[in-house]
Structure formats: structure tokens, C-alpha cells
Ligand SMILES: Nc1ncnc2c1ncn2[C@@H]1O[C@H](COP(=O)(O)O)[C@@H](OP(=O)(O)O)[C@H]1O
């Protein structure tokens with residue numbers, strides 16, 4: 171009898187949890203009021219972010235009660251803002267997977283109050299030992315709000331290394347080879363059956379399938395890989411829409427030095443990692459704008475294992491491996507360079523050369 175490959179259950183539960191959370195975010199998107207709050211760093215959070223986080227954590231606690239969880243959002247404000255709490259609960263209590271999947275995730279959350287406690291189970295400080303799940307319930311909240319790209323992100327980190335990664339991208343085409351375009355909004359898919367679920371387990375490759383695939387059967391999806399890049403001048407860069415999140419002028423200078431003529435493709439969220447992993451783009455650069463900004467582990471964990479398993483290499487802008495064992499942030503790193511293995515070194519050389527003269 172053959173036994174299941176390592177992390178088979180973790181992968182299955184992570185995929186189901188992301189699928190379920192994406193049902194919630196899609197229905198929140200289709201309502202007029204998304205209950206947007208501004209956080210202390212002035213970034214937005216919505217009913218969709220809180221609701222998706224509650225659903226994912228509830229599924230993880232049911233299946234892996236001992237594991238630690240590092241998640242982006244916290245419930246503090248919802249303990250006094252009963253209006254918003256009620257709105258979130260309205261979505262959370264009604265969001266279910268069809269068929270067997272819902273049972274595997276442990277079913278519904280009991281009450282609005284327990285939902286708040288569940289959201290706050292994501293407050294772990296992370297670290298280099300043990301099993302830690304990293305959750306970004308909506309990555310690219312700004313993209314979500316403008317109808318552009320966003321991703322529901324979940325990864326399992328074991329002793330500081332990312333082992334499993336799942337990205338649900340509701341507004342990316344199911345077709346891997348569909349050309350990616352600048353995403354300035356209006357990418358939302360208005361019918362069911364759109365969106366893609368990209369996954370990877372360390373050492374087992376990366377796969378993609380429709381986000382709306384049935385949860386009953388054993389759909390392993392199709393294998394995905396990065397596009398072989400023979401001529402770097404034909405590459406396309408993928409970068410943030412938000413100019414405050416990565417240094418677009420420096421990135422343009424790097425592209426020019428590499429002889430790349432195509433305009434960078436701008437999209438929000440880890441949809442960038444998903445896109446390069448399936449060959450719909452080539453290189454993802456995220457060079458610091460603000461000195462001292464520490465990238466959050468939930469913004470990168472899933473994408474990094476997916477790109478690696480699809481044939482890529484991901485380092486920081488000095489060529490160091492990303493260290494997911496330092497806490498809630500990648501405090502040992504600065505910037506991100508993700509590219510096919512064969513050209514990563516060449517890109518890194520130019521990144522270093524161009525960055526050397528820059529004072530942030
Ligand atoms: N100054 C900054 N530099 C880099 N990333 C930042 C940043 N301020 C916020 N971010 C992060 O950028 C993420 C979005 O990335 P992108 O620009 O690739 O879409 C945000 O995730 P959330 O949308 O989950 O809050 C947030 O964590």
C-alpha cells in the first residue's frame with residue numbers, strides 16, 4: 171500500500187480553507203458597502219479581510235489544534251464596533267463549501283463572539299521552531315477594493331521553512347497562458363467558475379486548478395512551471411500597483427540595464443507570484459521604498475514556495491534567502507527578487523549595482 175506524500179492533509183485542508191474564504195471575499199466584493207476601516211498604519215481592512223481570516227483559522231484549529239497561527243488582522247476594533255461585527259458575522263455564518271469539503275473544515279463557527287476570539291488566534295509571534303501557519307486573508311486589500319487583483323494566502327512554515335503554500339486568486343483567469351495585464355481595477359469576475367487556486371508543497375512541485383473546482387473529489391490540478399527565459403530582453407517584470415510598496419523608478423532602471431523593453435505589468439497582491447509561477451510573467455521585483463520597512467511573512471510565504479517549486483529562485487535584494495523564522499516579519503531581509511533559476515543571478519547583479527548608488 172502506498173502512503174500519502176508528506177503534508178498531504180495540510181495541503182488538502184489549506185486548499186479547502188482558501189476556497190471557502192474566497193467564496194466569502196467574492197460575495198463581499200459584490201456588495202456596495204465593504205465596511206472599510208483604516209488601520210493604524212493607514213492601510214485599509216474590510217469585512218472581507220476579517221471574515222476570511224475567521225473562516226481560515228476556524229478550519230485550521232479544527233484540523234491542527236496544536237499549530238501556531240500568524241495572521242494579519244486582529245479583532246480589537248470589532249469588540250466595540252458592533253455594527254461592523256454584525257456585518258462580518260452575516261457573511262461568516264452563511265459561507266459554506268458544497269459537499270464533503272465543509273465537513274472536513276469542521277463546519278460553521280458558533281457565534282459572533284466566538285468569531286472574534288477565533289480571529290485573535292492569529293496573534294502568534296512566529297519564530298524558528300515548530301509548525302506555524304501564516305495567513306493573509308486578503309492580500310492586496312487595495313486591489314480588492316478597486317476590483318483589481320487580490321489573493322487569499324495561506325502557508326505552513328515548519329522550523330522556519332515554508333513547506334506548503336496556497337494562493338486563491340479570484341480575479342486571475344483560470345487559463346495559465348492568458349496574458350497578464352496591468353491591473354488598475356475592473357478585473358473582477360462576475361460569474362462563478364472564474365479564479366485560480368495555485369498550490370505547492372516543498373519537493374512536490376506546484377499545481378493550479380480552478381478556484382471553483384468541486385471539493386468532493388480528488389482534483390490534484392495540473393502541474394505548473396515558470397516560463398523558460400532564454401532571452402532576458404524579452405522578459406516582463408511584475409510589480410506592485412502601489413508606488414509606496416516598491417521602488418518603481420529603481421525597478422525601471424534595472425529593467426533598462428537588462429535590456430528589457432516591455433513595460434512592467436502592475437498588479438496587486440501575491441497574484442504576482444502566482445502569475446510568474448505559471449509562466450504568465452517572468453520576474454517579480456519588490457525593492458524597498460522606505461528604509462527599515464519589514465516585509466510581513468504572510469505577504470510572501472505562500473508565493474515563495476510556489477515559485478520555488480515552479481522552477482524559480484526567490485531571495486532578498488542582497489541575494490540572501492528569505493528567513494521566515496524571525497517572527498511576524500522578514501526582519502533579516504530587505505526587498506524581494508523572484509525569477510527563474512537560470513537568470514536570477516544575472517538580475518541580482520544588476521539589482522545590486524543599481525541599488526548601490528541609492529540612499530533611501
Ligand atoms: N511600505 C510598504 N512597503 C512594502 N509593502 C508594504 C508597505 N506597506 C504595506 N505593504 C504591504 O503590501 C501588501 C500589498 O502588496 P502589493 O503592493 O504587492 O499588492 C499589503 O498587504 P495587504 O493588502 O494584505 O495589507 C501590505 O502588507
Ligand SMILES: [Mg+2]
Pocket residue numbers: 213214215242311
Ligand atoms: Mg493589510
Ligand SMILES: [Mg+2]
Pocket residue numbers: 306308309310468469
Ligand atoms: Mg498582504
Ligand SMILES: [Mg+2]
Pocket residue numbers: 219242306307308309310311
Ligand atoms: Mg491582507
